[in-house]
Amino acid sequence: MNELEQYRKDIDEIDQELTRLFELRLNTVLKVGRYKKQRNLPVLDASREQAVIEKNISRLTDKTFEPQVTKLFQSMMDITKETQTALLKSKP
């Protein structure tokens, strides 16, 4: 196996784990969505989103990745808001 193939194998393994965790996160977000639906709460919680981003930036070993982590979490939360909005619009 050459260097490129080895790197791609590593990426495939990391992606497998990311997908597993993202599915877990989405299922938990759906639970939050059901909680919000029952109580007529809004999908967006901007202060919580800011806190999530800051907490995860603080967990970085290499702080130069701050812009990438900010973008990743903002993208993930945009997806989860879409998922929650679809749930809130669905019949009970």
Ligand SMILES: O=C(O)C(=O)C[C@]1(C(=O)O)C=C[C@@H](O)C=C1
């Ligand atoms: O914590 C919430 O209230 C959620 O709905 C979860 C979540 C997230 O994906 O982390 C999604 C939307 C909100 O704007 C904030 C955070």
